[in-house]
Amino acid sequence: MRLGEGESARPGARLRAAMAAHKPLIIPGCYNAMSARVLEDVGFPALYMSGYGTSLSLLGLPDAGLVTQTEMALNARLIASAVRLPLIADADTGFGNAINVARTVEEYIRSGVAGMHLEDQVAPKRCGHVAGREVIDRDEAVGKIRAAAAVRDAIDPSFVLIARTDARGAHGGSMEEAIWRANAYLAAGADLAFVEGPASKAEVAEICAAVRGPVFYNMTGISPRMSESEMAELGIAVCILPGAAMRATLMAVHDFATALKEHGPMAEAEFDRRFQQHPVGNLHVFSGFDRIREMEAAWLPAESATKYEGTLGHMPKPAE
Structure with missing residues (x-):
């Protein structure tokens, strides 16, 4: 759960x-x-x-x-x-x-x-x-x-x-x-x-x-x-x-690995560009980092939010 x-x-x-x-x-x-x-x-x-x-x-x-x-x-x-x-x-x-x-x-x-x-x-x-x-x-x-x-x-x-x-x-x-x-x-x-x-x-x-x-x-x-x-x-x-989801994963990973081997590291950049346009393309949001920040706001001291100031990377949204 x-x-x-x-x-x-x-x-x-x-x-x-x-x-x-x-x-x-x-x-x-x-x-x-x-x-x-x-x-x-x-x-x-x-x-x-x-x-x-x-x-x-x-x-x-x-x-x-x-x-x-x-x-x-x-x-x-x-x-x-x-x-x-x-x-x-x-x-x-x-x-x-x-x-x-x-x-x-x-x-x-x-x-x-x-x-x-x-x-x-x-x-x-x-x-x-x-x-x-x-x-x-x-x-x-x-x-x-x-x-x-x-x-x-x-x-x-x-x-x-x-x-x-x-x-x-x-x-x-x-x-x-x-x-x-x-x-x-x-x-x-x-x-x-x-x-x-x-x-x-x-x-x-x-x-x-x-x-x-x-x-x-x-x-x-x-x-x-x-x-x-x-x-x-x-x-x-x-x-x-x-087995459909497993087969879809196997096929997608094999296709990506083949492209990476044939075209080098920029194949990953092209994949990432297409991935970000997908409904689950924001991996950090999908995995639940926004929910983690909501729980921090609810249960941790207020000063714990200062760790987000001036840092780089995905910025989880605070609870509205």
């Missing part, structure tokens, strides 16, 4: 309100606090923390079960603290068995996250749109969702629990198995069912028709792209776009 700004409702309650107000709720993915701030500034009603984005941005490594619970929960906490929007966070497999899942849910709730999704892959897991996935057996998977639901109910019943199954595209998997698992996870206490990796619009329609509860949809990778109206017609409750 940002300094000096509070919210009375629990994060999960605010996410549930957003889900009720938007049919479907379209949520972009972020990978750190900065990207979350940008998405909030544009005006989205909620955010999603990408596990792939967390692994790649923090470690420079693929989404292959290499990021730890500590790293994921910390990233979730930092993002949730930086924005006012409710945040859904990827929690991978829960980082172990049902006992580990119980601790993961508690960590995420106490981090200020509004909701999380757990998947039924064998550890180490991998991105749901990469071949070679395996899933744990039904009984273990259902037990993990039961554990997650019990902790949610004990600590914060408003927290949104999303159960993901990778059975559609895993080794030996099928749509029939994925739908069975989605319904079993809902019966075990999940709030939404997430069938990863449908390969066609017909499969998405089959999921929406057969799953006995709200459907969470990941529109990326091999899954088909659909308009908001198409998703509404099918009855999708929530749709995430997890």
Whole structure:
């Protein structure tokens, strides 16, 4: 949560309100606090923390079960603290068995996250749109969702629990198995069912028709792209776009680095000229230096403002 700004409702309650107000709720993915701030500034009603984005941005490594619970929960906490929007966070497999899942849910709730999704892959897991996935057996998977639901109910019943199954595209998997698992996870206490990796619009329609509860949809990778109206017609409750911001960042940084290598340091000057014309082009204002000066005026001795006299650089605006 940002300094000096509070919210009375629990994060999960605010996410549930957003889900009720938007049919479907379209949520972009972020990978750190900065990207979350940008998405909030544009005006989205909620955010999603990408596990792939967390692994790649923090470690420079693929989404292959290499990021730890500590790293994921910390990233979730930092993002949730930086924005006012409710945040859904990827929690991978829960980082172990049902006992580990119980601790993961508690960590995420106490981090200020509004909701999380757990998947039924064998550890180490991998991105749901990469071949070679395996899933744990039904009984273990259902037990993990039961554990997650019990902790949610004990600590914060408003927290949104999303159960993901990778059975559609895993080794030996099928749509029939994925739908069975989605319904079993809902019966075990999940709030939404997430069938990863449908390969066609017909499969998405089959999921929406057969799953006995709200459907969470990941529109990326091999899954088909659909308009908001198409998703509404099918009855999708929530749709995430997890990797777009990360890919946009990768592309922009790579293009800038290429220009810098080819044209030298004046390429940075040209970039800065164009950046300053962008809506977020004043980096110091966007990052919050004006807010820092407002807090200084409110809480520090008046003479502390003299440090601004005769100095060079961005001059934060005092409170009006």
